[in-house]
Amino acid sequence: MFAARSVLLFALLPLFAGCQMLASSSSSDTQTVSKAGMIRMQGALSGEGGKLIFQPCGEQRRYVVEDSGNTGVLQEGASLANSQNTLFADLRGNFVASKAAGSDGQLSLYQLYRVERADPAACADPNFKFLTLHVNGNSPKWTISVSNKGMVLERPGKAPLALPYVEEQLPEGRFSVSSEANDQRIELWVAPQRCVDSADGSVQHLSAELRINSQVMRGCGYYGGMRND
Incomplete structure (x- = not known):
């Protein structure tokens, strides 16, 4: 294969484990929407109570997704969701902690790199x-x-x-x-x-x-x- x-x-090359998380570099943060403070993460996307929930790889934390960058994530997810209503997503945005019921914070999503049907191996690439x-x-x-x-x-x-x-x-x-x-x-x-x-x-x-x-x-x-x- x-x-x-x-x-x-x-x-x-050395192998790394755990959540694949990449902080933005300040050297290229000059676009219309500044990437300063944004984080790239991979994890699971699922629908719950009319909201889109993102859970990073290897973590228990759950974030309510707000599509601040008009990425079309809701449309992409609707076309791919499997019977468990779970997808793998690779994305970048601002993660803000909150005390909202049922979540650990909010993800303001600005960049969607890929969305695909959930695969247990995706988080461990x-x-x-x-x-x-x-x-x-x-x-x-x-x-x-x-x-x-x-x-x-x-x-x-x-x-x-x-x-x-x-x-x-x-x-x-x-x-x-x-x-x-x-x-x-x-x-x-x-x-x-x-x-x-x-x-x-x-x-x-x-x-x-x-x-x-x-x-x-x-x-x-x-x-x-x-x-x-």
Whole structure:
């Protein structure tokens, strides 16, 4: 499986456990809505009493979600919720403690990185903290994981291909990641645009196009823990 092979590629790096939580950096907090004080977390989303509740990975605390950034989380959740009405979410916002009945505080949500059907393994992804970008596509299936050490391209029936890369920033938040190896030109073009995975219906905040020589493939992606956008 792709996930198992990916773990081996990062096996020399230290692994972290517990809740995957990333505080915002002040260096890039100059957008229309300041990210100062915002925290990125992963956890479970569920509906309860007409409210959306977020519970961070590995914690008992529960936060009532207010969609302050108009992320559309309610619509995304309605299309994905399983029979247990629980989803996995990767998001960023302001967490404020309160004494409201039935919760430990409020989450003012501003950025939704991904929403997918609940998977017990999602909170324990050992690679997340080391990646700057994760992108995947279908028909044919492919996955690209990007870290500060390089990019890894995985495809069924082929050995994982680890490569150095060059990243180029483009207007409107778009960027490209490219590499050349074994007479192949590999280009990954990424844009900040809602994307629905055709295989599992998960919603991610980046759309992507992978070009390998003359072959063009499309997919969805999200920023890893090493990227603070």
